[in-house]
Amino acid sequence: MRYLLRRLGFLLFTGWAALSINFILPHLMPGDPAQVMIAKFQGRLNPQALKALSDAFGLTADKSLFVKYLEYWQRIFSGDLGFSLTYYPAKVTEVLADAIPWTIGLVGLGTIIAFTLGTLLGIISAWKRNSPLADILVPTALFFNSIPYFWLSLLMLYLLAYQLEWFPLGGGFDVFAIMGIWDKVGSIVYHAILPLTTIVITAMGGWLLTMRNNMMSVLADDYIIFARAKGLSDRRIKYKYAARNAILPSFTGFSMALGFVIGGSLLTEVVFSYPGLGYILYQSVISLDYPLMQAIFLFISLAVLLANFMADFIYAILDPRVKEGGE
Numbered sequence: 001m002r003y004l005l006r007r008l009g010f011l012l013f014t015g016w017a018a019l020s021i022n023f024i025l026p027h028l029m030p031g032d033p034a035q036v037m038i039a040k041f042q043g044r045l046n047p048q049a050l051k052a053l054s055d056a057f058g059l060t061a062d063k064s065l066f067v068k069y070l071e072y073w074q075r076i077f078s079g080d081l082g083f084s085l086t087y088y089p090a091k092v093t094e095v096l097a098d099a100i101p102w103t104i105g106l107v108g109l110g111t112i113i114a115f116t117l118g119t120l121l122g123i124i125s126a127w128k129r130n131s132p133l134a135d136i137l138v139p140t141a142l143f144f145n146s147i148p149y150f151w152l153s154l155l156m157l158y159l160l161a162y163q164l165e166w167f168p169l170g171g172g173f174d175v176f177a178i179m180g181i182w183d184k185v186g187s188i189v190y191h192a193i194l195p196l197t198t199i200v201i202t203a204m205g206g207w208l209l210t211m212r213n214n215m216m217s218v219l220a221d222d223y224i225i226f227a228r229a230k231g232l233s234d235r236r237i238k239y240k241y242a243a244r245n246a247i248l249p250s251f252t253g254f255s256m257a258l259g260f261v262i263g264g265s266l267l268t269e270v271v272f273s274y275p276g277l278g279y280i281l282y283q284s285v286i287s288l289d290y291p292l293m294q295a296i297f298l299f300i301s302l303a304v305l306l307a308n309f310m311a312d313f314i315y316a317i318l319d320p321r322v323k324e325g326g327e
Contacts, residue, residue, distance in 0.1 A: 018301040082291035103276035110199030118207025126215030145205030150267035170273030195272045214246035255311030
């Protein structure tokens with residue numbers, strides 16, 4: 001219980017620090033959002049309308065930074081995240097509600113697939129480390145793990161979508177006006193194949209190498225040698241004894257990766273014009289959309305912190321030694 005209370009206290013303190021930084025950083029960016037609004041509406045705003053919009057976006061210049069900071073926390077607790085400058089007159093919550101399912105579906109599924117495949121292949125490459133299969137898996141994983149995912153996204157988009165025309169050039173779906181439900185689902189899956197493949201390929205290598213290194217370390221422990229001496233089957237030793245202990249560090253990384261799902265793969269979504277949080281964040285930065293930027297960073301920060309806390313909680317169940325600092 002003391003371990004979880006310490007972790008909860010750390011969660012609350014880190015959450016306060018992250019949300020405070022979330023408030024400060026957009027205000028340190030160069031540029032004037034009010035001028036962006038004027039340019040966007042091309043002179044159609046009179047001074048009264050501009051002042052009303054500035055008040056709505058929390059950009060009033062005559063308020064001190066501390067007053068804005070207090071209003072920022074008030075908006076967080078009230079659930080009122082304001083209006084989006086980029087997608088005005090839509091509210092920030094409406095923009096996020098439209099974008100979050102796309103990112104969770106794409107990046108979340110990609111993270112789970114990459115972790116599962118990478119972990120299984122890491123177990124195989126460590127167990128059969130002197131086989132031709134292991135000799136192929138390790139350098140292949142190193143190669144794909146070192147490739148920038150935005151570069152692979154551009155390459156796949158150019159070859160498979162532009163040159164061969166096997167996949168769409170961008171977007172998350174086709175027009176749904178005259179489609180049935182299964183046609184809509186098929187269109188969403190069809191548009192997600194290329195970005196999903198990019199995420200899986202670039203992320204799987206890291207999980208493979210991590211799991212392989214953990215397995216190699218565990219296989220040298222005495223209890224593995226003792227299990228072999230008892231005559232246990234290779235399958236039982238591999239999965240119940242070796243993999244079960246080797247996966248613990250990977251599980252922590254996987255929990256953190258799930259937390260970052262809410263932020264999306266920024267450049268992948270931008271390259272494929274995929275309507276997720278990464279693409280929305282890019283648009284908000286260009287438009288100096290403070291409310292939308294802060295809301296996205298808020299969700300990313302909270303998701304990572306909660307994922308980290310849940311990882312600590314589950315890790316304590318899987319390995320009780322961490323509760324007392326390894327005693």
